[in-house]
Amino acid sequence: MNAYYSEVPQRLCAYRKALEKTQKEMAEKFGVKQDHYSRLESGKTFLSYRNLICFVRNGGDIYYLITGKERYTGVIDAYLDKFKILRDKVELLKLILWVTYQGVSYEESNKIKYMRLSRHGSI
Structure with a gap:
């Protein structure tokens, strides 16, 4: 796994846990099967553009997911x-x-x- 990408799955997992959702519930929001979502969180599968769009549509902060930094809005x-x-x-x-x-x-x-x-x- 790419060193720059290695923390993205961890942040995705932390996001799900903060929402108090199961992997199955998040998989439904992403439009994928639970085993695919599990691979996203474990880093075995890279997030696709479609996955990122689903993440944003469900209230996720893509800037934080990618960089690990809070996005400042003015x-x-x-x-x-x-x-x-x-x-x-x-x-x-x-x-x-x-x-x-x-x-x-x-x-x-x-x-x-x-x-x-x-x-x-x-x-």
């Missing part, structure tokens, strides 16, 4: 996660970029927020 990521519509995310990013480009202070950015809301008839 304030912008936290706000973007709250938006359900892509257009709204794009609008927020455009506003952040514009404010950054203009060199607007925090107090001035609050005025911009109110101007934007009033422009849409919300105030």
